[in-house]
Every structure is written in C-alpha cells, then in structure tokens.
Amino acid sequence: MDPLVIVGLVVVLALFFDFTNGFHDTANAMATPIATGALKPRTAVLIASTMNLVGAFLSTAVATMISVGMINDAGNLKPEIVFAGLTGAILWNLTTWFLGLPSSSSHALFGGLIGAVIAAAGFGAVNFDSILQKIFYPAIFAPVIAGVTAWLATKLAYAITKRSSDTDLATGRGRFRYGQVFSSSLVALAHGTNDAQKTMGVITLVLVASGLQADGAHVQTWVVLAAALAIALGTYSGGWRIIKTMGKGLSEVKPAQGLAAEVATAATILASSKLGFALSTTQVASGSIIGSGLGRAGGKVRWNKAGQVFIGWLLTLPAAALVGAISSAIVLAGPAGIVIDSVITVAVIIAIFQISRRNAVTHQHVSSELEEASEVVESKKQRKAATKTFKQAKSGKDKK
Amino acid sequence: MFTPIAWNSLFNVFGAALVATAAIVILFSYGVRLLVNAENAKTNAANGDVKALRSEAANRAGAYALFALSFSAVIYGVLLIVPNLIPSIK
Numbered sequence: 001m002d003p004l005v006i007v008g009l010v011v012v013l014a015l016f017f018d019f020t021n022g023f024h025d026t027a028n029a030m031a032t033p034i035a036t037g038a039l040k041p042r043t044a045v046l047i048a049s050t051m052n053l054v055g056a057f058l059s060t061a062v063a064t065m066i067s068v069g070m071i072n073d074a075g076n077l078k079p080e081i082v083f084a085g086l087t088g089a090i091l092w093n094l095t096t097w098f099l100g101l102p103s104s105s106s107h108a109l110f111g112g113l114i115g116a117v118i119a120a121a122g123f124g125a126v127n128f129d130s131i132l133q134k135i136f137y138p139a140i141f142a143p144v145i146a147g148v149t150a151w152l153a154t155k156l157a158y159a160i161t162k163r164s165s166d167t168d169l170a171t172g173r174g175r176f177r178y179g180q181v182f183s184s185s186l187v188a189l190a191h192g193t194n195d196a197q198k199t200m201g202v203i204t205l206v207l208v209a210s211g212l213q214a215d216g217a218h219v220q221t222w223v224v225l226a227a228a229l230a231i232a233l234g235t236y237s238g239g240w241r242i243i244k245t246m247g248k249g250l251s252e253v254k255p256a257q258g259l260a261a262e263v264a265t266a267a268t269i270l271a272s273s274k275l276g277f278a279l280s281t282t283q284v285a286s287g288s289i290i291g292s293g294l295g296r297a298g299g300k301v302r303w304n305k306a307g308q309v310f311i312g313w314l315l316t317l318p319a320a321a322l323v324g325a326i327s328s329a330i331v332l333a334g335p336a337g338i339v340i341d342s343v344i345t346v347a348v349i350i351a352i353f354q355i356s357r358r359n360a361v362t363h364q365h366v367s368s369e370l371e372e373a374s375e376v377v378e379s380k381k382q383r384k385a386a387t388k389t390f391k392q393a394k395s396g397k398d399k400k
Numbered sequence: 401m402f403t404p405i406a407w408n409s410l411f412n413v414f415g416a417a418l419v420a421t422a423a424i425v426i427l428f429s430y431g432v433r434l435l436v437n438a439e440n441a442k443t444n445a446a447n448g449d450v451k452a453l454r455s456e457a458a459n460r461a462g463a464y465a466l467f468a469l470s471f472s473a474v475i476y477g478v479l480l481i482v483p484n485l486i487p488s489i490k
Contacts, residue, residue, distance in 0.1 A: 058482050129403045137405050138413075145414045152418065153425040160429035161436075172436035179428050179470075186474060193481065259428065263421045267477065271416040274481040275409050 003210040006079040009342065010206040013086050015230040018199035020093065021105050022052060022234025025195065028265075028285045029188040032258040038177035039184070047181075048188040049236035055192020056228030060219045061276035062194055066201025067208060068216050069130040069276070070110075071117055077209040078120065080338060084331040085109075085116030086202060087345040088324030092316075098352045103316045104280035109198055110135055111320030113205075116328035118321070138277040139313075143287030146268040150288035153260035154295025161256065176255035183262035190269035191281050192231060198278060199227040252379055253289070254296070261285075261292040283313055286373030293377025300383065306376045420477045424470050431466035434459045 029051075030044040039047070071077060089105075089112030096103035110131075117125050161171045203223045207213040213220070253261070265281075265288040272279050286309065293299045327344075331337045438459035444452035 058478070061483075132403060133406050133409075137410065141410050142413065145410075145417055148414075149417045149421045153421045156422060157425050157429045160426065161433050172432050172439075175432045175435060176428070179432075182471065182474065186478075189478065256429075260421070260425055263424050264417060267417040267420040267424075268413065270477065270481050271413040271420075275413065277409075277413070 003079050006083050006338070007206050007210050007212065009338075010079065010083050010086060011203055011226075013083070013090065013345075014199045014202045014206075015226055017086065017090055017093075017105070017109065017202075018196060018227055018230035019234035019237075020090075021195050021199075022049070022231040022236075023238035024097070024105060024234075025191055025281060026235045026238040028282055029184050029191060029262075032253055032262065033177070033180045033184045035253065036177045036180060036255050036258060038180045038255070044184070045236060047185050049232040051185050051188035052192035052196065052235045053228050053232035055189040056196035056200075056231060057224060058189075058193050059273050060197060060200065060224070062197035062273055062278050063200035063204060063219045065130065065134050065276040065278055066110075066113075066198060067204035067219070069134060070113070070127055070201075071205065072125055072127050073215070074205055074208045075211070075215040077117065077125070077205075078332075079206050079210040080331045081116050081120045081328055082113070082202065082206040082209055083338065084120075084328035084341060085113035085324045087341050088112035088116060088327040089320055090345060091327070091348055092320040092323045094348060094352050096316075098355070103312060104282055106195065106198055106278060106280045107135075107139070107313075107316040108320040109202070110278065111317040112324035112327075113202070114317075115321030115324030116331075119325035119328040120332055134276055135278050138272060138279055139283065139317075142268055142272055142277065142279050143283045145287075146264050146284045147287035147291030147294075149268065150261045150264035150291035151295040153264055154257050154292040157256045157260050158296065173254065173256045176259045179259045180255055180262065183259045183266065186266035187262050187269075187285070188235070190266040190273070192228070193273040194269050194279055194281055196227045196231040197273070199230065200224055201278075203227070252382065253292070253374060257292040257296060260295065261288040264288045264291065280313070286376075289374045290376050293374065293379065296379065298380030298383070300378045302376055302378050309373055309376060420473070424473050424477075427466050427470035427473065431463045431470065434463035434466065438463060 026045065026048050030039070030048050033039040034041050034044050067074065086109075089108040092108045092112065093103065093105050096108075114126055114131065157176070158173075161173050163171055200219050200223050203226075204213065204219050207220070207223075208215050208217075265285045268284050268288075269279060269281055272284075290301070290306075294301065327341050330341050438456045441452040441456035441459060445456055
C-alpha cells in the first residue's frame, strides 16, 4: 500500500486520539473550580481549551522523546507499525472507557506503540533505557512527587490562614476559590504541554518512518498546530459533557485544598514536560488530590480503594502493548491486514459511540478518574457520618 | 537492559515542583489572610474606629501585592519551560 495513505491514516487517527484525550481530561482541570463555584461552566470550558492550545506550543521535549528517543532507528521502521500501535491504543482506550475501567490514555498510547514495534522488529527495536527513564520511572514517581507537594501545600495553606481558637473570626478560606480560577487554568496549560506533544510525537514518528522527514529532525510546525487545535477542540467538546453530569465526587474538596492540589499538579507536569518525561496527567492529578486530602486534618487513606486505582494504572501499559502487538501482527500479514485493522478500529469506534448514545451514558462511564482518586482519602467528616450511621443501625438492632 | 533510575532528573522535578508550589501557595495564603484582616478592619472602621481605616488600607494593599507576586511566580515558572526563552536555565 502507498506509504502516503498510511501516513494520512496515522495523522487522522492521531488527531482523533488527541481530540479524545482533550475530551476526556477537561474534568481534570475544570472539575474543581466548577464544583466550588469559582467558575461558570461555560467560562471554565472556554478557558481550559484556550490554555490547552497555548500549552501545546510551549515545548516539544516530550514529542522528541517519542519520535527520537523511544524507538531505535525510526528511519527503518515501517509506517504500518506506527499505524498498528495507534489503533491498538485507541481500541484499548475506548474499551476501558466503555467498561468504566480506570486507564491512562497516555500509557495506552505508549503501550500500543511499544507492543507493535516489539512484535514487528523484536526487543532490540525499542530503546528500553529511554522508556524506563522517561516513561516508566516518572509514571511511578511523578504522582508521588505531586502527592507530597500537594500535601505540604495544603498544610501550608491551612496553617497560614488559621485563626487563633479564641476568636470567631472567619478564616476566609473560601477565597481560595478565586485563586482556583488561575490554578485550574495552569493545570489546563500543563496538560497541553504534555499530552498534545504525545500526538506530535506519533505524527513525527510516522513521518520519519515513511522517509518524509529526517530521523532526529525537529517537530514540524504544522504538526504542532494540528495537535494543538485537536486537543483544544476536544477539551471544548468534552466540557459540555462534564457540565451535564458533573459528579458530586469532588464536593469534598475545599477551595484551599483544590488550589494546593492544582498548583502541585501543574508544577509537576510542567517540570516533567521540560525534561521530556511523558506522563499520565490524570495520574499526576490523582496523586495531588490524594495528597491534599491527607493534608487536611483527619484525612485517612482507604487502602482498598487506593489498591484498585493503582492496579488499573499498572495494567494499562502491558495490556495496551498486547493489543498493539496483536494489531501489529494483523497489519504485517499483508496489505489486507491494514484494511482489516482499520475496519475493526472504525467498527469499534462506531459501535461504542452508538451504544453509549443509546444508553445516554450513565454516570459511571463519565465520572472522571479524579473523582475515583478523591475517594481514596476519607475525610474526618465522612468518617464521622459513617460511624454515626453505624451506631444508629446498631442501636436500632439492640431495641429489637 | 534495566538501567538504574536517573535520580538526578527525578529530584530536579521534585525540587522544582516543591519550591514552585510552596512559593505560590504561601504567597497566595498570606494574601488571603491579609484580605480577611482588611475586611475585619473595615467592620471596626464602620463602628467608628479611626485607626482601623488605615489598617484596612495597609492590609488590602499588602494582600493585592501578595496576589500579584504569586501570579508573577506562576508566569515565571511557565516561561522557564519554554526552550531558549530564559537563557540562564538549560
């Protein structure tokens, strides 16, 4: 098949992936300010998409890591393999989204690509050192870094605004919601610096693989522009879904906590983008939410809930790698393989879209991973409420 | 195949995130505190306390200055990640 057709397919699919990424992640940045009433939903969505657009232009370190660092000798890679990896990632992403399983679209993308390349060209074709240093270790440490930072920032914010106990003066902590207007915009900006670059990396990879661009060359301007627009449009469209279904899951997050968590998330992602760490922005945001929950007096971890979230994270990359490897095997079977792979991908996209529309998408499907993560920490208030109902139930039994 | 963790760059991210976040949050929190002070002083001023009027103005000015500083810290942090913009930092 004409390599240009494959390149075209990859560009379209990569931009679609970018769009769904923005669509999916609006909640990470804007759920808290909407929940606390700091921003009107319409304004929040508009700001989030603009900031994503701007963020995409700030750096290309992550894109270069994917197009140059991750794959050895990308010039000898068949463009079909990039296509296979990308379809594998999209299939994994849509399926987990549909089933309501926690997953990371970034890790799905890396997993799909790595699996496809290994299946096609063996273990020597991927740069394990780069994958470990820029994806794997950051995946473990960045959420912890964000969590510790958010924990400290929450402690600081509460300590500084604390009033001595003998006065009944207000602490004014509600005012942190005005700061959240900026901190959540910062998260959206950071999201653009990391996630839009993943798409740029994939498009550049296929350009290098098909010989349209020299190996190791810079990301081209039209690629940056297309990726930036796709993520911004996705963010904008995704916002309307959140507004309708905005979960109560984050209502426990107070403005001061929200600000601390958001600044920690943005700082961690921005610093990582600078060094070319390709992160899951959702995992970093989850780390911050957990950290800030623990930073408030009486916050406690629900370990079984935490376990669920972490296992979902760990599984994504290898599982997507497997799907990527399978679709790579199909594609390598011959020209018909590409057609089969495309047909499967498009069929799954349409099927899931149709089913989710008919079912009007239940809250389980649309609730963000961030809400999931916020449930990892049990606040003092929640624990008190739980003990109260437990005692009531117990005394009710005793009477019988 | 399994290379040791490059702690250096991870510590860089940790350090940058921690310092930047702490600076921004501390500045903003003190801003909030001063703003509340200003509001309390305003109530006292309304009750005829002459000194409170000056206290309100000072606290409010301080609060806005801190908010502005906090915002500048954010902008500076963002500009740091853009390549070649601030040459002193690689």
